[in-house]
Amino acid sequence: MKTAKPTIGLSHLRVTLSEDFYIGPGRADLLEGIKATGSIAAAGKGMGMSYKRAWSLVQALNEGFGAPLVATSRGGSAQGGAELTAAAHEVLARYRHMQQAAGEAIAADVDALRRLMTDRAEDK
Amino acid sequence: MKTAKPTIGLSHLRVTLSEDFYIGPGRADLLEGIKATGSIAAAGKGMGMSYKRAWSLVQALNEGFGAPLVATSRGGSAQGGAELTAAAHEVLARYRHMQQAAGEAIAADVDALRRLMTDRAEDK
Numbered sequence: 515m516k517t518a519k520p521t522i523g524l525s526h527l528r529v530t531l532s533e534d535f536y537i538g539p540g541r542a543d544l545l546e547g548i549k550a551t552g553s554i555a556a557a558g559k560g561m562g563m564s565y566k567r568a569w570s571l572v573q574a575l576n577e578g579f580g581a582p583l584v585a586t587s588r589g590g591s592a593q594g595g596a597e598l599t600a601a602a603h604e605v606l607a608r609y610r611h612m613q614q615a616a617g618e619a620i621a622a623d624v625d626a627l628r629r630l631m632t633d634r635a636e637d638k
Numbered sequence: 639m640k641t642a643k644p645t646i647g648l649s650h651l652r653v654t655l656s657e658d659f660y661i662g663p664g665r666a667d668l669l670e671g672i673k674a675t676g677s678i679a680a681a682g683k684g685m686g687m688s689y690k691r692a693w694s695l696v697q698a699l700n701e702g703f704g705a706p707l708v709a710t711s712r713g714g715s716a717q718g719g720a721e722l723t724a725a726a727h728e729v730l731a732r733y734r735h736m737q738q739a740a741g742e743a744i745a746a747d748v749d750a751l752r753r754l755m756t757d758r759a760e761d762k
């Protein structure tokens with residue numbers, strides 16, 4: 515589903531918090547989408563994911579974390595709504611902070627390796 | 639093939655250097671294995687990878703980087719030998735340094751999230 519040019523630098527950061535839980539870019543994006551849309555279906559769709567896949571990912575997040583990250587309401591509308599718990603807001607905010615901090619921590623090595631690539635390609 | 643308990647903290651760091659090249663834990667481990675064994679087959683085997691898969695990964699590394707990272711010799715022994723070029727030694731050393739630096743940069747958030755998990759699990 516990804517067609518955009520890749521980001522240079524940090525492109526995938528997975529952080530493992532326990533034997534049963536990790537947070538990575540896909541999971542963070544799904545939480546972000548649920549936060550923005552109030553819907554698991556809409557959040558999944560925005561990532562090219564089936565409802566079933568998005569729902570099973572939410573279950574894995576809730577069960578792995580050991581407490582709800584996504585709370586769903588069943589009354590009212592046909593599909594019900596979904597929202598992030600306070601814990602999920604913290605997980606998401608800290609994950610985004612970790613992406614930024616890690617990106618900054620590796621920046622000098624990234625620059626050096628990009629220079630190395632250019633130099634070697636020119637040597638050929 | 640991984641059966642060990644997961645590392646807590648940074649568990650996957652992918653760094654994209656160009657549209658055609660990235661370095662992540664699997665690629666770094668393969669380079670490390672070639673460095674240690676002098677053989678693509680042995681390095682792949684150590685990671686539970688077929689020779690074909692290891693070889694195609696080496697080709698992807700060499701082509702994507704734009705200059706050889708793994709140099710092979712065809713004379714002599716049946717399977718030939720393989721060694722890292724100077725550029726590959728630098729890629730590998732800098733990747734390991736980036737893993738360490740990123741791990742340190744996220745450590746405080748990892749600790750906070752682990753405390754959050756424990757607290758929420760106890761609240762239930």
